[in-house]
Amino acid sequence: MEKLQKVAPKVKDKDFEDFVIKACEHYYRYLQGEDTSTNPMATIYAWSGALRKRAELDCLDDLAAFADKLEEATIKTIEDGVMTGDLYLLSKLENKKKVNTEQFLREVAARLREIQEDEFEIVDYEIM
Numbered sequence: 001m002e003k004l005q006k007v008a009p010k011v012k013d014k015d016f017e018d019f020v021i022k023a024c025e026h027y028y029r030y031l032q033g034e035d036t037s038t039n040p041m042a043t044i045y046a047w048s049g050a051l052r053k054r055a056e057l058d059c060l061d062d063l064a065a066f067a068d069k070l071e072e073a074t075i076k077t078i079e080d081g082v083m084t085g086d087l088y089l090l091s092k093l094e095n096k097k098k099v100n101t102e103q104f105l106r107e108v109a110a111r112l113r114e115i116q117e118d119e120f121e122i123v124d125y126e127i128m
Contacts, residue, residue: 026101035100039084044074044108073112082107 026036048067055064078087081096088098099107 030101039086040101040105041074041087044070069115070108070112073108073115076111076115077104077107080107080111 030036048070051067051070052064055061055067077083078091081091081093082099082104083091083096084101084104085098088096
């Protein structure tokens with residue numbers, strides 16, 4: 001927690017605990033086969049940022065372009081009205097659709113396929 005306070009000093013212990021508890025609850029519900037609706041935006045942006053940094057370090061323009069397209073597909077998904085429950089409650093869009101986490105990720109993947117224009121093969125997979 002001390003390291004977190006140095007990076008994000010406005011985060012209170014209670015906020016952090018609430019987040020961890022909610023994440024754990026969703027994970028255990030997921031393990032029991034229940035639908036969960038956890039917003040994956042921060043995770044997607046963390047990965048796209050990491051990919052972009054790796055692209056910069058290794059001079060990989062295609063990887064940087066992929067990171068940009070992943071973010072574009074994610075934003076387009078939300079702009080199209082498809083979102084997890086937390087964003088659904090906050091959104092002012094008229095035509096919106098509440099989906100669980102897996103459905104949201106599949107919607108992002110579908111838009112990424114459109115944006116990629118067959119540049120890369122996107123493999124569909126089964127989540128355990």
